[in-house]
Amino acid sequence: MDRATWLRERRTATVAEYDAMASEYDTLGYPVTLQAGFVERVALLCPAGGTVLDAPCGTGKYFAVVAATGRRVVGIDQSAGMLAEAARKGIAVSLERLGLQEMAFVAAFDGSVTIDAMENVPPEDWPRVLANLRRAVRPGGPVYVTVEEVADEIVERAFADLAARGLPVVRGEVIEGDVAGYHYYPGRERVLGWLAAEGLTVVDEAYEAGPNGEWGYRHFLARTPRD
Ligand SMILES: C[S@@+](CC[C@H](N)C(=O)[O-])C[C@H]1O[C@@H](n2cnc3c(N)ncnc32)[C@H](O)[C@@H]1O
Numbered sequence: 581m582d583r584a585t586w587l588r589e590r591r592t593a594t595v596a597e598y599d600a601m602a603s604e605y606d607t608l609g610y611p612v613t614l615q616a617g618f619v620e621r622v623a624l625l626c627p628a629g630g631t632v633l634d635a636p637c638g639t640g641k642y643f644a645v646v647a648a649t650g651r652r653v654v655g656i657d658q659s660a661g662m663l664a665e666a667a668r669k670g671i672a673v674s675l676e677r678l679g680l681q682e683m684a685f686v687a688a689f690d691g692s693v694t695i696d697a698m699e700n701v702p703p704e705d706w707p708r709v710l711a712n713l714r715r716a717v718r719p720g721g722p723v724y725v726t727v728e729e730v731a732d733e734i735v736e737r738a739f740a741d742l743a744a745r746g747l748p749v750v751r752g753e754v755i756e757g758d759v760a761g762y763h764y765y766p767g768r769e770r771v772l773g774w775l776a777a778e779g780l781t782v783v784d785e786a787y788e789a790g791p792n793g794e795w796g797y798r799h800f801l802a803r804t805p806r807d
Pocket residue numbers: 594595598635636637638639640641642656657658659662678679680681694695696697700701
């Protein structure tokens with residue numbers, strides 16, 4: 581199988597996985613905590629009454645955090661099931677079924693948050709997704725992205741196994757276990773390179789490990805160029 585076909589199949593699997601878990605997603609325990617604080621910071625960096633893009637928003641777990649600051653929130657997601665749950669919250673001013681790769685907003689938002697989702701994006705698509713976020717946010721606005729990291733052994737084991745099965749994988753990709761059909765772990769240095777290439781200046785960074793230490797999230801708060 582060629583890589584483009586395989587990645588299309590993986591993306592379809594990810595949509596199906598999130599559609600299937602949407603109704604119970606908000607009841608699943610969530611063992612990391614820094615996200616909400618970063619979302620509040622992004623919202624407060626936006627002008628009063630401004631609008632934050634939550635992409636992808638999932639069930640809208642962080643909508644209330646934005647709304648509590650007096651800012652408006654718009655959500656996009658590629659899973660209709662997750663969007664239906666987000667709509668139930670009645671907080672977002674608009675919701676659209678849309679992929680990160682397909683967003684074409686131009687300076688439509690004061691800031692953006694991309695939480696616990698970039699692991700579903702393959703390396704080929706990272707530059708396009710970051711370009712889409714940068715274009716969506718007004719000059720100088722905040723762009724917050726989380727990036728999952730896992731232990732090297734997990735990456736190496738998955739790469740050896742998938743390559744042995746003849747799949748067109750690159751190192752960092754995992755398709756089995758708790759990965760919603762597909763995860764890619766680029767590592768901090770590669771992400772910093774992609775952010776810089778897009779003109780996104782990192783203004784704060786943090787890392788929080790999950791409970792067993794085998795995985796965690798890195799948090800990047802960046803600014804779009806002021807041009
Ligand atoms: C773990 S959930 C996180 C949702 C939300 N940001 C949160 O923190 O609760 C990941 C979400 O990303 C969405 N997603 C994954 N890949 C996507 C893509 N390429 N374009 C749009 N949405 C995507 C999934 O449908 C799912 O709703």
